[in-house]
Amino acid sequence: MKKKFFLFAGILISFSSIAQNKSTNYNLDFTKKDQNLVHIKTDLDLTVAKNRFFMITHPSQNNPDGEAKFLKNLVVKNQKGKPQIINYLGEGTWEIQSTTTGNYAIEYDIITEHDLENWDHCGGYDEVAYKTQEGLFFTGYSLFVVPDIPVLGDIKNVSVHFTLPKNWKASTPWNKTTKQNDFIVNNDLRFLLNNCIFVGNHYEKEIKLGDFELLFALGNSMKANENDFIELMKPIIESTTQVFGGAPKKKYLIVVNESKVMTDGSAFRTSFSQIIKGKVNKNSRTNWGHIMAHETIHLWNGHTLIPKEQEEWFKEGFTDYLTNILLARTKIIDEATFYKRFENVITKYNITRDLLQNKLSIQESGNNKDQNRYLVYGGGELVALGLDIEIRKATGNQKGLDDLLKSLFTEFGKTNIPYELTNIITIANQVSGKNMKPFFDDYVTGTKRIPVTEYLAEMGLQLDGFLEDVYISATENPTQQQLQIKKGILGL
Ligand SMILES: [Zn+2]
Known part of the structure; x- marks a missing residue:
C-alpha cells in the first residue's frame, strides 16, 4: 500500500539525473490464458533502483503479498543472458543478488486467479483483476513490475505489446501505434500502473466527443445497453469540461461488466472500471449512472487535480x-x-x-x-x-x-x-x-x-x-x- 504513495508524490520534482530516455517495453502474452496465466517479458534498467524492482500491492492479513502472490516463475537474466539469483524482500519487492547493475531481462507469469482472493480491503476485485466469459480485466498494478525508484514519473517512453489468442483484442487507455496490438503509454510509468485494461473477445466501441476519444469495453451482457452508457457519458463529459474549463486528457477507457456481487466503480488515471449488478435501464440509472458520473468526474478531480496531502x-x-x-x-x-x-x-x-x-x-x-x-x-x-x-x-x-x-x-x-x-x-x-x-x-x-x-x-x-x-x-x-x-x- 505504501508504494502507491509514489504515484502521487513528487510530481514536479524532476531528478534529471535519473530521468530515463530509453524506452521501457513490456510484452504480454495471453496465448496461455486457458492455463490461467499471462506471460510477461520486460527489460528494465535497474541502475538507479540498485537492482530492486517491485509491484504495487494491496496486502491484507490473509494475503500479505497482495497482487505479488500471483506472480510466479520469475526469471531474471543479465545482459549476457546469465540467470540471476533473486531475493524476495516482501511487500512486492525483489532484489537481484549481484554486485553489478544495469539492464536486466525479466520474465514472469501472472496467474489469473485473483478471483479466489478477497479484495474488499482495497475496494473490491474490480480494483485488482478478474475474469469474465469474454476475457480478463487487470489494473496495471496487478500486471507489471517496475524499477524501485523514488519517482516513477521519471520513467517515460513506456510501451506495451500484446500477443493475443485469435479473435482477442486489448482495450487500453494507451495510444495505439501502427503495429497491431501495440501501445505507447501516454505520459509516464504512472499511467501504466494506475490504469485498467480489458483483454478478450468482448465488445469494443469508440466514440469521439470533441477532443475526447471515449473507448468502451463492454461485457457481452452489457452490449445491449451501450446507448444508455453513451447517453449518460456524453452530457456528463460535456458539462464537466465546462465546469473545469477544459478537459484533462484525450483518451479514456471505460470497462463495464456485469457483477453478481455489487454495483461499483473505480477511477484510474485515464480509465475507469465499473461493475453493475442487476438490470441496466432508465430506472436503475439513478444508481449505476451516479457511479459512472462520479468516476468520470474523478478524471478531473482526483486524477488531474491531485492533493499534496490527504484531502x-x-x-x-x-x-x-x-x-x-x-x-x-x-x-x-x-x-x-x-x-x-x-x-x-x-x-x-x-x-x-x-x-x-x-x-x-x-x-x-x-x-x-x-x-x-x-x-x-x-x-x-x-x-x-x-x-x-x-x-x-x-x-x-x-x-x-x-x-x-x-x-x-x-x-x-x-x-x-x-x-x-x-x-x-x-x-x-x-x-x-x-x-x-x-x-x-x-x-x-x-x-x-x-x-x-x-x-x-x-x-x-x-x-x-x-x-x-x-x-x-x-x-x-x-x-x-x-x-x-x-x-x-x-x-x-
Ligand atoms: Zn470517488
Whole structure:
C-alpha cells in the first residue's frame, strides 16, 4: 500500500539525473490464458533502483503479498543472458543478488486467479483483476513490475505489446501505434500502473466527443445497453469540461461488466472500471449512472487535480456534489431525485454526528476513509453546497463553485501542481471577493455543524426533519434571489 504513495508524490520534482530516455517495453502474452496465466517479458534498467524492482500491492492479513502472490516463475537474466539469483524482500519487492547493475531481462507469469482472493480491503476485485466469459480485466498494478525508484514519473517512453489468442483484442487507455496490438503509454510509468485494461473477445466501441476519444469495453451482457452508457457519458463529459474549463486528457477507457456481487466503480488515471449488478435501464440509472458520473468526474478531480496531502473531503465530497448537480443540470435526474439524494446525504451526516457521536473534522475524517465514509462523502458534499451558496451570496449569484473549480483546475490541474487546502481558500477568497477562511476553519478543519437548513433555504429549498429523518421540498413563494441561486446551481 505504501508504494502507491509514489504515484502521487513528487510530481514536479524532476531528478534529471535519473530521468530515463530509453524506452521501457513490456510484452504480454495471453496465448496461455486457458492455463490461467499471462506471460510477461520486460527489460528494465535497474541502475538507479540498485537492482530492486517491485509491484504495487494491496496486502491484507490473509494475503500479505497482495497482487505479488500471483506472480510466479520469475526469471531474471543479465545482459549476457546469465540467470540471476533473486531475493524476495516482501511487500512486492525483489532484489537481484549481484554486485553489478544495469539492464536486466525479466520474465514472469501472472496467474489469473485473483478471483479466489478477497479484495474488499482495497475496494473490491474490480480494483485488482478478474475474469469474465469474454476475457480478463487487470489494473496495471496487478500486471507489471517496475524499477524501485523514488519517482516513477521519471520513467517515460513506456510501451506495451500484446500477443493475443485469435479473435482477442486489448482495450487500453494507451495510444495505439501502427503495429497491431501495440501501445505507447501516454505520459509516464504512472499511467501504466494506475490504469485498467480489458483483454478478450468482448465488445469494443469508440466514440469521439470533441477532443475526447471515449473507448468502451463492454461485457457481452452489457452490449445491449451501450446507448444508455453513451447517453449518460456524453452530457456528463460535456458539462464537466465546462465546469473545469477544459478537459484533462484525450483518451479514456471505460470497462463495464456485469457483477453478481455489487454495483461499483473505480477511477484510474485515464480509465475507469465499473461493475453493475442487476438490470441496466432508465430506472436503475439513478444508481449505476451516479457511479459512472462520479468516476468520470474523478478524471478531473482526483486524477488531474491531485492533493499534496490527504484531502478526501474535497476529492470525494466535491465530486459527489458535482455528480448530483450535473446530473440535475443535464436532466438525467429530475428534481425529486435530486432532493432524495440530498436527503440521504443529510441523514447520513446527522446519524454520524448525533447517533454515532463522531466528532472528527471533515478533513480529518479522510484519514480513515472507509470508516468515516458518511463524513468524507456526505460531509464533503455539504461543505461543497455551503461553499457554493457562500460564493453566490457574496457575488450576487454572479459566481459559484464552478468558478472556484475552474481556477483551481487552471492553476493546479493543467500544471500538474499538487494543491493544498490553503490554495482552495485563496481561490475561494478571490472568487467570492471576501475572506472565506472562517468558513473552512468552521466546517473543514473545525467541527462546527454545517447549517444545511439555512444553505438549502438560500436556494429556495425547505428542509424539515426530526433527527435523521429529513425531507426536502421547494419553498413556498420563493423570492427572486432564491430562484436565481437555485437556477445557478441546478439549472432548474
Ligand atoms: Zn470517488
